[in-house]
Amino acid sequence: MFDRHVNTQLASYLDGELPAPERQRIERHLSSCETCRIECDQVRTGLSMVHALPLASAPAAIWNAIEAATHQTHSQPAWFRYRIPALAAVLTVAIAAILYLTLGHRHQSNWDVVGLQGSTAVDSKPIRGTSTVKPGEWIETASSSSARVQIGAIGVVEVGPATRLRVTAIRPSEHRLALARGEIHAKIIAPPKLFFVDTPSATAEDLGCEYSLKTDEDGSGLLHVTLGWVSFQWKGLESLVPAGASCRTRPHTGPGVPYFDDAPEELIQALGTLAATNYAGSSLDVVLRDARVRDTLTLWHLLPRTESPDRQRIYERIAALSPVPTDVSRERALQLDPDTLARWREALAWTW
Amino acid sequence: MWRFLIVNVLTLMLAGAEGFTFVLASPVASQQFQFKSATFVFRAEGCDSTAPQITATAEGIVKGERKSVELKVASGPKPGIYAVFQNWPPEGQWLVNLKGACGNMTAGAIVPIGPKGFIRESSKILPRPATDNEIETTLRTQGGKK
Amino acid sequence: MLFDTYKDRVYSLSLYFFHGDESLAADVTQQVFLKVITNVDRFKGDAAFSTWLYRLAVNACQDAARRRKSGAIVADRARLEGFAASSSQEDDYTRAQNARCVRDAVSALPPKLRMAVLLRYFDELSYEEMAQVLHCSMGTVASRLSRGHKMLAERLKGVTGAGG
Numbered sequence: 001m002f003d004r005h006v007n008t009q010l011a012s013y014l015d016g017e018l019p020a021p022e023r024q025r026i027e028r029h030l031s032s033c034e035t036c037r038i039e040c041d042q043v044r045t046g047l048s049m050v051h052a053l054p055l056a057s058a059p060a061a062i063w064n065a066i067e068a069a070t071h072q073t074h075s076q077p078a079w080f081r082y083r084i085p086a087l088a089a090v091l092t093v094a095i096a097a098i099l100y101l102t103l104g105h106r107h108q109s110n111w112d113v114v115g116l117q118g119s120t121a122v123d124s125k126p127i128r129g130t131s132t133v134k135p136g137e138w139i140e141t142a143s144s145s146s147a148r149v150q151i152g153a154i155g156v157v158e159v160g161p162a163t164r165l166r167v168t169a170i171r172p173s174e175h176r177l178a179l180a181r182g183e184i185h186a187k188i189i190a191p192p193k194l195f196f197v198d199t200p201s202a203t204a205e206d207l208g209c210e211y212s213l214k215t216d217e218d219g220s221g222l223l224h225v226t227l228g229w230v231s232f233q234w235k236g237l238e239s240l241v242p243a244g245a246s247c248r249t250r251p252h253t254g255p256g257v258p259y260f261d262d263a264p265e266e267l268i269q270a271l272g273t274l275a276a277t278n279y280a281g282s283s284l285d286v287v288l289r290d291a292r293v294r295d296t297l298t299l300w301h302l303l304p305r306t307e308s309p310d311r312q313r314i315y316e317r318i319a320a321l322s323p324v325p326t327d328v329s330r331e332r333a334l335q336l337d338p339d340t341l342a343r344w345r346e347a348l349a350w351t352w
Numbered sequence: 353m354w355r356f357l358i359v360n361v362l363t364l365m366l367a368g369a370e371g372f373t374f375v376l377a378s379p380v381a382s383q384q385f386q387f388k389s390a391t392f393v394f395r396a397e398g399c400d401s402t403a404p405q406i407t408a409t410a411e412g413i414v415k416g417e418r419k420s421v422e423l424k425v426a427s428g429p430k431p432g433i434y435a436v437f438q439n440w441p442p443e444g445q446w447l448v449n450l451k452g453a454c455g456n457m458t459a460g461a462i463v464p465i466g467p468k469g470f471i472r473e474s475s476k477i478l479p480r481p482a483t484d485n486e487i488e489t490t491l492r493t494q495g496g497k498k
Numbered sequence: 499m500l501f502d503t504y505k506d507r508v509y510s511l512s513l514y515f516f517h518g519d520e521s522l523a524a525d526v527t528q529q530v531f532l533k534v535i536t537n538v539d540r541f542k543g544d545a546a547f548s549t550w551l552y553r554l555a556v557n558a559c560q561d562a563a564r565r566r567k568s569g570a571i572v573a574d575r576a577r578l579e580g581f582a583a584s585s586s587q588e589d590d591y592t593r594a595q596n597a598r599c600v601r602d603a604v605s606a607l608p609p610k611l612r613m614a615v616l617l618r619y620f621d622e623l624s625y626e627e628m629a630q631v632l633h634c635s636m637g638t639v640a641s642r643l644s645r646g647h648k649m650l651a652e653r654l655k656g657v658t659g660a661g662g
Contacts, residue, residue: 011643012636015618017625034439035424039648041386046647049600049654050619058509058527059520063501065528066535189388209388228388229380242380244468294472349381350395386655428655 005029006036010043014153044189047153053172109170110134111149118145118161139165141182151175154195155188168198179221183214187227202234202249209243219251224261232258239301240345242352248275257301260352264290271298279305288317296322296348304336322351372398372457374450376475382435384428390435391448392463392470397432399454406452408436410465411487413495414444423448438465445494451481462490501531504548508555510620515559515612517605522566526558533558552621552631556613563609603653611646618643 006026012018013026030037110132113122120127123137133139133149139159141147147159149167152175159165163182169175177184178198187210188195197204200219204211209228215221223232229242234254241247247258256275259268270286277283279302291299299318303311311334324330325347332340375395382393396404408423419440426435440446448470452459460478464471474494476486508530512523533554604612617623617631628639 007648008637008641008644011647012625012640015625015643017636017640032441034437037389038424038426038437039644041389042651043644043647045386045654046615046650049650050604050615050647053510053514053600053604053619055506055620056510056513056523058505059524062505062509062524062527062531065524066501066531240380242378244378346383349383350375350377352378352380384655386651 005033007039010036010040011047014040014044014047016150041189044153048189048194111151111167111170113139114148114150116146116148116158118142120145120147120159133167135167135170137167139163139167151186151188151195155186157187158185160184179213179215181215181217183212185212186210199249201251201253202232202255205231205233211241221249223247223249223255242297242349245297245352248272250275257298257305259298260294263292263295263298266290267295267298274302280307280310284310284313288313291317291321293321293351297352300341300345300348303333303341308334318348322348371479372396372404372452372454372459373479374452374459374461374477376461376463376470376472376477378469379435382428382430382433384430384433384435386428387426387435389437390426391438391465393433393435394450394461395432396434396452396454396459398459399432399452399457404452404454404459406434406450408451409449410438410440410446411449411491412440412444412446413491414441419444436463445491447487447490447494449482449487462486464490464494504551505531507620508551511552511555511613511616512559512562514601514604514616514620515609516562518601522562526555526562529558529562530555548621548623549627549630552617552623552627556617556631559613560609599654600650603650606653607646607649611642611649614639614642615646615650 006013006029009018009022009026013023018026030040112130113120113127113133114130115127119142121138121140122131122133124140139147139149141159141161141163143162145161149157149159149165151157152170154175157165157177160183163184164180165182165184166178166180167176168178173194174196175194176196176198180200184197186195186197193205195205197213199213199215199221201215201221202223204213204223209225209230211223211225211227211230213221213223223230223241224246225241225243227243229240232239232241232247232249232255234249237254239247239255239258241258244262245258245260248256250256253275257271257279259271267287267290270283270290273283274281274287284302284306287298287302296318299314299321302314306314315330315334318324324333325343328340328344328347329337333344373396375397377393377395379387379390379393382390387393396406406425408425410419410421410423412419412421421440423436423439426437427433428435436448436450446465448461448463448465450459450461450463458480460481462476462478462482464474474490476482476490478486505527509523509527512526513520516522516526530551534551537554604615607615614628614632617628623631625636625639629636632639
């Protein structure tokens with residue numbers, strides 16, 4: 001049985017222009033056809049890229065030229081002379097209502113919110129079914145509730161129970177949320193530096209992926225990435241969290257050190273202890289001892305958070321697990337030279 | 353006689369070490385967001401003179417029935433880095449069979465797939481395309497582990 | 499009010515369609531509004547006013563393109579970059595660079611795909627409205643947008659490769 005490809009319909013699918021049965025057919029097809037999924041990603045990317053185009057300001061001279069053209073009346077009959085200004089007036093007045101009606105709803109300055117389970121409020125008003133949310137407005141779910149937010153053309157965010165989430169920006173070049181408490185699950189396909197989620201202790205910059213983000217009442221949080229990778233940032237401190245890894249974050253200290261979820265349990269616990277003691281102490285011994293090759297993710301992120309002699313020990317352990325590239329100098333790595341560390345991370349990522 | 357054999361074994365080993373080969377990784381290694389949903393990415397190393405010919409198939413067993421699906425190998429803006437996306441059904445046991453040719457050199461890889469993506473520890477990098485026997489053995493082993 | 503409401507959209511559509519040619523974009527914009535003023539009695543109200551307006555805009559762009567007999571799709575890089583510097587409010591270097599690359603990529607699209615992408619983005623027309631403006635079916639609109647956005651993504655791979 002053949003299921004025909006859907007590549008010519010991908011734009012209308014992503015734009016929400018299809019009726020539900022057709023949309024569902026396409027989703028079923030996409031779930032089993034990688035060719036169309038790749039194209040869907042490309043169309044979605046193209047859609048998001050166009051948002052980088054700024055609206056150009058028409059020069060004032062254009063209207064002057066129009067006026068000049070409409071006032072070239074010396075060779076025209078009198079009725080024509082008076083017809084143009086009259087027409088312009090009629091035009092402006094007569095279509096004013098049309099302009100208001102046809103323009104108002106097409107500005108993409110809000111996102112759709114769907115209550116999935118229980119009760120959801122937007123801007124403190126309970127919603128029924130589908131509603132919209134604008135920048136500055138809060139989305140709140142009750143303790144057994146959930147909702148879904150359509151983030152323009154780039155993806156969706158599932159909002160978990162007892163969650164308070166604010167839309168802070170809907171702009172062509174920036175889609176931004178602030179998670180005050182609770183949990184969200186984001187599935188986004190976008191170029192870098194387009195979608196952000198702020199928490200009290202770090203900002204997740206989406207690099208095109210799927211992840212869940214949880215924030216507690218005290219502002220501490222946990223990011224878990226299931227697809228792609230996320231840059232978790234706070235005041236110049238960055239943690240790169242790939243699929244299969246998690247990263248905790250704390251108020252006033254920002255993102256912690258990422259770790260793979262399948263890392264040895266003792267390593268993960270020791271990492272937690274290290275984070276609480278400003279990355280000093282004997283727990284480092286456990287991390288170094290139990291680290292596998294792919295745990296160089298954790299070790300690399302420990303480098304800038306530690307001092308000598310711990311930093312040297314971490315360097316040596318990484319080198320023992322994975323050969324150091326020839327263009328990574330030990331001295332410059334220990335001095336935390338940014339280019340050196342970036343090259344090293346690029347090489348290590350092939351083992352993560 | 354022994355010297356002849358040793359020299360040939362060493363030659364083969366050196367050819368494998370310096371020749372055409374694949375290096376597998378999770379999508380994060382590519383740093384290309386177009387590949388973020390790939391099952392895995394890989395580098396083709398040791399093929400400097402010409403663009404390598406690379407093909408991939410997904411080999412699997414679904415409800416006792418043997419299946420094979422041709423895959424598209426995606427390339428991105430960075431030369432030499434490719435991605436494989438899932439185009440096989442979610443049920444059953446699957447592996448990806450990579451085959452590469454670069455002039456007179458060949459390379460291969462058997463990449464078992466698990467619920468969380470490719471299984472690095474069980475993947476095999478080969479200096480030639482995998483044999484049918486190697487593929488079947490890997491599939492049976494995967495099925496046994498389940 | 500009419501002019502103020504639509505002038506930037508019509509101008510942007512023309513500007514990006516003609517690869518940053520400000521002079522030509524201004525000419526086309528002027529022609530469009532002159533036609534609106536002088537042909538308003540032909541607006542029957544059987545479609546949204548915007549649909550009618552953009553149909554005039556698309557026709558004006560196509561007429562100008564034919565007169566220009568320009569088959570080469572070459573972005574006027576200097577103009578596009580100068581335009582970006584003067585009109586963009588971005589102080590984020592990365593975003594400004596991305597915008598320049600996107601402009602070039604849009605300029606390089608085949609005319610029919612370029613027009614569809616620009617109409618959808620700048621003028622926020624529905625597929626039905628676009629079908630009326632472009633005198634084609636909604637399926638064709640969908641196909642042009644799919645192909646256009648896909649081509650943009652392919653051309654912009656180098657821009658979007660940076661990350662992490």
